[in-house]
Amino acid sequence: MTAVSADAKSTGIDARSGVEGPAWCEPGLTARAGRYPLAVEAPVMAAVDMLVPGVSTVTRYARYYSLYWALAAYAQAVGADRDRCGRLVRRAEVGLARISQVYDSPDHVLGLTHGVEALTRLAPAEGDEFAVADSTGSGSYSPRTWGFWSQYSGPSVALGTVAVEGGALRPGRHPCPPQVVDMYAPLFAAAERGSGVCLPSAELRGLSLQQEGDSPDLEPLRAVFTATVDGRHDLAAGSGDDRTRRATLRLLARCWQLYPQAVTWLDAFAGGVAYGSTAREDPLLAGEERTEAWRGVVLRHHSVGAWRRLWADLVAAVLSIDGASRRHLHEWVSDRLPSGTVADFESDLPPTVDGHGDPYPGERELRRSDAGVATDVAVLLLGARRLETLTGAVLRRFVGGRPTFLDPRWVALLRQEFARRPVAELGRRLVDDMLAQSRRVALRKVAVRSDGTIALFSRLHERNGVYFADSREGRDNIGLRIPQLASIATQLGLLTPDPAQPVTACGRELLELPA
Template identity: 70%
Template sequence: MALPSTHASAAPGQSIIEGPDWCKPGLLARAGRYPLAVEAPVMAAVDMLVPGVSTVTRYARYYSLYWALAAHAERTSLDREACRRLVRRAEVGLARISVEYDSADGPPGLAHGVDAYLRLGPDDGDEFSIADASGAGSYSPRGWGFWSQYNGPSVALGTVTVRGGALRAGRHPCPPQVAAFYAPLIAAADQGCGLSLPSPALGELSLQQDTGTPDLEPLGQVLSATGDGRHDPELWTGNDATRRATLRILARSGQLNPDAETWLGAFIASVAYGSAAREDPLLAGEERTAAWRGVVLRHHSVGAWRRLWAALVEQVREEGTASREHLHEWVTAHLPDIPLAAFEADLPTVVDVYGDPAPAEDGLRSAGPGVLTDVALLLLGARRLDSLTGTTLFSFKGKRPTYLDPTWVAQLRRELARRPLAELGRRLVDDMLAQSRRVALRKVTLNRDGTISLFSRLHERNSAYFADSSEGSGNIGLRINQLAGIATQVGLLAPDVADPVTPWAQRLLELPA
């Protein structure tokens, strides 16, 4: 019986032989995100506590751009395809303006797509050719360009809605001054006639425009859930109220921690540790402060798992292949030969003399990274289950138990308290290997061509592990720096760490002077 085979065309006098169809790869290994799935509880909580901002929404200017585009699309009844074309052209136009007027060294940086614009190098007046193109000649491989990053946040903010795939005005109508501000860019993008630069009107759209532009105040009011300078709870949604609460907590944290190097550092110092969350009237009066405390403390455990897994995968890559026994030996070599209980006895306390959370994790991290540090961080996370209460405990644990969560580690603590610390390390290796396999199998995808995609960097064959590539060891984001960046751009916060909150923000957010 003849074997099924594939055939390819050949020049006259030549033959091409290809293997049978059943020799084609059927299983495609691809790099997966979140290989242990330990991030979900923190990500879900952050999504709820910072609606309208994501880890990839870096610029206030894009929020107002899409605000104006949505108003124009509704006014002119643009369909889905016309909206998509207009969005892509407007984004390329903003990149071209940024090339002309912005500096790579100035805050907040250069517009989205500038690198691709410079690489493709369209002629002046022909900018939109790379917006209308696809593939290698396009500024973005995504059909909707950078709108893909701002879509959900803009809808949550209420500046845009999507109907039938087309942009339409959201529950907050685009102010006339914002529509007029973007009118020159939208007109050029709509007509496809290119941009004529330099231009005073278009230059004002640059990200580093040093004078207040008409889009910033309306956008600041939407971010802070205020109208006419005041907050009326009856006029805003629950998402708006939550975003306002987080913004108030962030701004107050900056006031209380003027020496912090970053907004995230100030936020953590006020929310996660010490008595500020209990004693400061504003922080204590915001119920989301307690929720944030649990999220920030759980974030340490997530980071520890991610770093441990990355270290394990890197060990496999260095060896080429590794057995489970080899990985047991690897983790054992990083841990002291003492009982788990004795090791825990030397760890810093998780509460201070007043019963408030102490920065035990910060002390461990300052001693240096490594397997031992991350095992200790997991143990501290499990210990915090005994000291947290109420909303803080609920947000720390998450809505439901998950593999490798603090409760999981707490069970191991009890089970192995009198056993060597290295035995805990070996159990953690086994649990990570098992969890990564569960996650990979859960994500298996059947492709249209009949192949199967397996999303994992680590694979097992004949009891030996091998890895395609390294895992990222960085922790997931909490969106605080992104929120602070947007708030700074609209004028609510200031880059001066000694005086980080503007008078305008003090009024809108009802902050102490």
């Protein structure tokens, strides 16, 4: 028997194990980066989800809508179950990537399809492309079981082109036209054989993104997106989602007509629905009830972005300070804000309304001379002041339902409380509120796994009064889906990126727009 030391006997630990410290057990808590750490995004995201059904921030190509539309019809015809559908989806996606790799130019405005980068990296042998569709792990084109269908599934179901039954793809409320099914037939046949795609091929070249002329899927997709039948819109036809999507698309197209000098689609859209007198003077915008909803959403979007930037900067400050305490973070924010009171600070801010009582683009004006933390605090204060001038549906969309932490009503109360106090003191309070909200959100998202371990979703952590962070937070604002909708409408031949001809003749006819 091996001798055991007296110290080991006294502690009950066998010295032969060589174990030190707490390594005798597995970690019970894991920390991961969480999304939406302040939970300020929900009102805008919920409204956008309702106002742009069938499009998300990750749906880039119209071609994929028709791919899954045709695949759902094909799966119904052959009785494909969940597993067979999953295999077909992955192989068809790899097939499209291979076609794009051969026929499309990366310098084109549309670029290359999903998966081309992975296909280039994996470099499967010609005729064996589907090996990267059927494999998993590092040898697969996508780590997700359903590949890029994961990005288009919700939008396709909302669009009504696909339904999911028992995990299998099935036709939605809009039946897929035979010509679209025929268009994909060669690709589905190759996917069923599992022998890869044979290129060059005149049939398969028609599936590339940048093919010339109208492909068979464009007209049917235009009809779905514009809620038209035989080129005409029927108010009694289609679902509420169909009518709402059409309404938002009409607003976007009309704003693009009215603001051709805008730098981005979103700038044109905001110029029409959110600021100035256009929304009440233009007959189309004034006659659409969703214009007011969009005004509230666009204005609230600025406050959401300010909070996200402030939080990202705070986390970056924690990463830059060794042993960051609350005092350190208070000093950090104080150094970035001007002297004087909150009232003095507000007196130099742009107005919230113009001379006619219409919303003034004060947030845009502030961003043009961005001063970091000071600008974000200013944007939050402008959002609180807008509560005094907005009414009706605009106000309802702007506030977003019941009061929540860090919403404009919360900032309005702070604005009153700190009016005659230093603006740096308000900044310190905002730091405290963000730290408290981040903790609330992280605790609300705590997940207990089946093995008994706990997952905490947060980049920022506190221990004994010291803050530390795992990584940086993103500073970008959440999307409103307007750029994605505009891009898809352009691919469908409804809009153009050319300010001289913002809407095509087809777009004007289907969306009933003035010339």
